Amino acid sequence: MSDHPTCPDCGVLEGEYHIFLCDQEICRHGEQLISCEHCDFRSRPPKRRFPFIWYPLLCARCGVHDPDFFAVPDSEWERYVSPDKRHEILCKPCYDAIAVLIDTHHPRPQTPPVPQRNESSFALEADV
Ligand SMILES: [Zn+2]
Ligand SMILES: [Zn+2]
Numbered sequence: 001m002s003d004h005p006t007c008p009d010c011g012v013l014e015g016e017y018h019i020f021l022c023d024q025e026i027c028r029h030g031e032q033l034i035s036c037e038h039c040d041f042r043s044r045p046p047k048r049r050f051p052f053i054w055y056p057l058l059c060a061r062c063g064v065h066d067p068d069f070f071a072v073p074d075s076e077w078e079r080y081v082s083p084d085k086r087h088e089i090l091c092k093p094c095y096d097a098i099a100v101l102i103d104t105h106h107p108r109p110q111t112p113p114v115p116q117r118n119e120s121s122f123a124l125e126a127d128v
């Protein structure tokens with residue numbers, strides 16, 4: 001990453017407005033301006049525009065900048081990532097480490113747990 005981040009789509013510098021209808025432009029609803037149905041930019045100009053500021057994506061666990069994206073099935077993501085972190089970003093090494101930690105301490109149930117039988121000690125007492 002360079003010292004002067006530029007919009008990956010329209011190329012403006014931080015603090016400048018995006019070139020109008022840049023994919024990266026955010027509207028006042030927090031949506032992508034060109035796809036926000038409330039703004040309807042085709043019939044009226046947006047009331048407010050937001051200049052480009054680069055917010056690096058950080059791994060929520062180790063803080064590494066802009067980790068590579070990786071695909072995880074939702075069921076796995078929900079198994080390993082607590083609800084307050086599911087909208088955060090994790091780097092692959094952290095995700096793998098979390099998965100190992102959780103699997104080590106909380107093994108996946110492979111089969112339904114077998115009820116523990118205590119009959120032998122019970123029988124011994126009954127014999128006395
Ligand atoms: Zn842009
Ligand atoms: Zn909007």
Ligand SMILES: [Zn+2]
Binds near residue numbers: 060064
């Ligand atoms: Zn990480």
